[in-house]
Amino acid sequence: MSRPKRVPDKGDVPAAVVAARLGLSIGDFDARRAALTERGFPDPDPTTGLWCMEAVDRWRLRRHSQLFPELRNDPIAVDAATVFDGRLRRLDG
Numbered sequence: 001m002s003r004p005k006r007v008p009d010k011g012d013v014p015a016a017v018v019a020a021r022l023g024l025s026i027g028d029f030d031a032r033r034a035a036l037t038e039r040g041f042p043d044p045d046p047t048t049g050l051w052c053m054e055a056v057d058r059w060r061l062r063r064h065s066q067l068f069p070e071l072r073n074d075p076i077a078v079d080a081a082t083v084f085d086g087r088l089r090r091l092d093g
Contacts, residue, residue: 009057012050021056 007013007021019029037043042055061068 008053010053013053018051018056
């Protein structure tokens, strides 16, 4: 039995490499692409047609947000000075 080819961890890659990362054949990946896109799967670059492997991996991990909370789409921190200024303006009327 031959060893599977190494799938790169980062960079832009062709569809066959993305399919391998998902454990699919290229045919299965193509057949399921519309369903993946509906679930927020990243699109390939419009110029090169290549996928960003980091985006694919983030999408995969976000499916399990309870295990990877750092990838949730929670609101980001706000600058404290901005919040303070807004509250001060409200108090001043």
